[in-house]
Amino acid sequence: MKNHFWKKAAVLSLLAVILLGGTAISPKQAHAGYEPYIGEITVYPYMFAPKGWLKCEGQLLSISQNTALFSLLGTNFGGDGMSTFALPDLRGASPLPNVNYYIATEGVYPSRP
Incomplete structure (x- = not known):
């Protein structure tokens, strides 16, 4: 019975975080951003280019x-190279x-091995 209580409390806590738009990540972790490599290509479902892309x-x-x-x-995709x-x-x-x-x-800037 006691184990069931903790499972229910965990599920309710997770549901509250989802519904209230909160995060289970500490503020220190939330600010540790991902910095891409220059030239990295990825897909985004945006109608605009994010800053730096x-x-x-x-x-x-x-x-x-x-x-x-x-x-x-370089000029692998075009341009005059000058x-x-x-x-x-x-x-x-897409x-x-x-x-x-x-x-x-x-x-x-990506380093060479």
Whole structure:
């Protein structure tokens, strides 16, 4: 009977956290953010690019404003290599409707092994 009480209390506590929009993570853990690698590509179900990310739509970028990303991508996806380079064009490759590919323009520069 006592064991059943604790199970019920745990379920009710979890339900309260979900319904009230709280978190079971401590504030210190909640602020320990994930920092992507520059050039990392991922999918997001957003209609906008989050800060530090751009949609992978083959657009031309300025090398002088994106030197770290250019050092990783070069002209593999286009651009003149003097003043511009291009991002990969992944339009139409979405795994689901309203999900797009994004590339990190800010973050940790990947080290070589």
